[in-house]
Amino acid sequence: MQQILVIGGGVIGAATACFLARDHGLAPVVIERDPSYQRASSALSASSIRQQFSTAINIALSRASLDFYRRIGDELAVGDERPDIGLVEPGYLYLASAAGAPALRELHQLQRAHGVDVALLEPAALNARFPWLAVDDLALGSLGLSGEGWFDGWSVLQAFRRKAIACGARFINADAAALEVQGGRVQAVQCADGQRLAVDQLVLAAGAWSAALLAPLGVDLPVRARKRDVFVFDAPVQLPGAPLLIDPGGMWFRPEGGGRAGSGRYITGAPPRGVDADDASLDAIDHGLFDEFLWPALAARVPAFEALRVVSAWAGYYEMNTFDCNGLVGLLPGWDNLHLACGFSGHGLQQAPAVARGLAQQLASGRWGETDLAPLSPARIARGEPILEHCVI
Ligand SMILES: Cc1cc2nc3c(=O)[nH]c(=O)nc-3n(C[C@H](O)[C@H](O)[C@H](O)COP(=O)(O)OP(=O)(O)OC[C@H]3O[C@@H](n4cnc5c(N)ncnc54)[C@H](O)[C@@H]3O)c2cc1C
Numbered sequence: 001m002q003q004i005l006v007i008g009g010g011v012i013g014a015a016t017a018c019f020l021a022r023d024h025g026l027a028p029v030v031i032e033r034d035p036s037y038q039r040a041s042s043a044l045s046a047s048s049i050r051q052q053f054s055t056a057i058n059i060a061l062s063r064a065s066l067d068f069y070r071r072i073g074d075e076l077a078v079g080d081e082r083p084d085i086g087l088v089e090p091g092y093l094y095l096a097s098a099a100g101a102p103a104l105r106e107l108h109q110l111q112r113a114h115g116v117d118v119a120l121l122e123p124a125a126l127n128a129r130f131p132w133l134a135v136d137d138l139a140l141g142s143l144g145l146s147g148e149g150w151f152d153g154w155s156v157l158q159a160f161r162r163k164a165i166a167c168g169a170r171f172i173n174a175d176a177a178a179l180e181v182q183g184g185r186v187q188a189v190q191c192a193d194g195q196r197l198a199v200d201q202l203v204l205a206a207g208a209w210s211a212a213l214l215a216p217l218g219v220d221l222p223v224r225a226r227k228r229d230v231f232v233f234d235a236p237v238q239l240p241g242a243p244l245l246i247d248p249g250g251m252w253f254r255p256e257g258g259g260r261a262g263s264g265r266y267i268t269g270a271p272p273r274g275v276d277a278d279d280a281s282l283d284a285i286d287h288g289l290f291d292e293f294l295w296p297a298l299a300a301r302v303p304a305f306e307a308l309r310v311v312s313a314w315a316g317y318y319e320m321n322t323f324d325c326n327g328l329v330g331l332l333p334g335w336d337n338l339h340l341a342c343g344f345s346g347h348g349l350q351q352a353p354a355v356a357r358g359l360a361q362q363l364a365s366g367r368w369g370e371t372d373l374a375p376l377s378p379a380r381i382a383r384g385e386p387i388l389e390h391c392v393i
Pocket of ligand 1: 009039041043048213316317318319344347348349350351
């Protein structure tokens with residue numbers, strides 16, 4: 001049997017190993033340096049899923065993955081254990097001022113053409129549906145009516161990992177330090193502890209750390225670690241049915257389980273202020289982002305948030321593909337057996353099932369299967385043909 005190695009056991013690597021083992025009877029080995037996933041994006045994610053993208057491929061991936069997540073209890077059951085990822089579907093609500101409304105209308109056309117269940121709402125309709133929302137400065141909202149929401153990302157990661165192992169995959173705790181290559185082939189992975197693992201097919205799914213392994217081969221992979229802060233807060237208001245809301249200025253928030261009686265718990269974030277630096281320390285939470293930008297924006301949109309209380313905060317890396325903010329999936333040009341599965345730029349958890357199932361099919365049979373992942377081929381970089389995703393949160 002061919003030896004397939006996967007570097008990185010986050011959601012992308014674990015899901016790929018799962019489909020290889022479950023659907024194709026292969027026995028991949030996943031190399032993961034931190035089985036506790038302290039810094040893995042999959043463990044630090046906001047774990048939300050939407051259909052409101054600006055490209056056909058991203059819409060297709062999220063739709064296929066949503067179907068999988070709705071059935072995950074059956075798909076990834078191990079014996080009597082059926083994973084429960086707590087998927088809820090209250091929608092995403094993109095808000096626009098007068099300046100942003102034409103772009104939202106344009107996106108709406110594209111999304112409807114691809115079957116997305118989404119509606120445009122004028123301020124009066126927004127107010128009727130969400131009485132807690134301040135709408136004076138708004139011109140339009142785009143609300144996902146079904147198929148959008150959030151889930152427990154940690155449970156997804158563990159479910160893929162457990163199922164992969166149950167079907168014959170092996171996870172080893174090691175740090176992949178270097179790739180041993182000859183011609184256009186990777187021969188083996190050298191680990192920091194001295195292990196040498198021979199390989200027939202290699203999948204690079206090392207998230208925000210993927211570029212480091214290719215740099216010594218002279219490959220400049222445009223995947224960078226970009227810190228994103230998330231704040232958890234309680235507020236003396238519950239907003240039943242509230243969607244994940246994206247404000248025109250970039251603030252987002254959504255309800256989160258927990259909180260004291262009579263109050264609601266929420267998470268919120270925004271892109272960083274100023275320079276979006278590479279490899280910023282995950283320990284350096286930008287509390288100024290909350291005090292100076294997020295809180296005023298939250299209170300302006302939901303007046304009851306004026307009295308909020310921050311409970312905690314965390315930061316994780318977006319594995320940002322600086323070329324076009326989309327995943328890189330498939331053979332690296334010029335290489336026979338080096339497959340990429342990285343660079344998902346903040347939408348990898350929701351795309352993991354469809355991406356991993358397609359990649360496993362490609363490795364096993366040379367075909368993409370249900371969702372054609374060819375648009376995500378890394379070859380687009382050399383061709384200078386980005387698939388620009390405009391809806392990156
Ligand atoms: C704050 C935040 C919010 C997010 N919100 C969402 C969201 O709402 N919806 C969504 O879909 N996505 C979201 N994302 C993005 C999503 O979490 C990622 O796209 C996804 O988790 C990427 O999975 P991965 O397996 O590629 O990477 P990771 O989960 O980072 O896994 C990579 C693994 O590789 C291992 N590794 C790296 N290098 C080596 C090596 N040399 N040897 C061995 N192991 C190695 C690491 O230890 C790590 O465990 C968010 C991310 C963040 C940080």
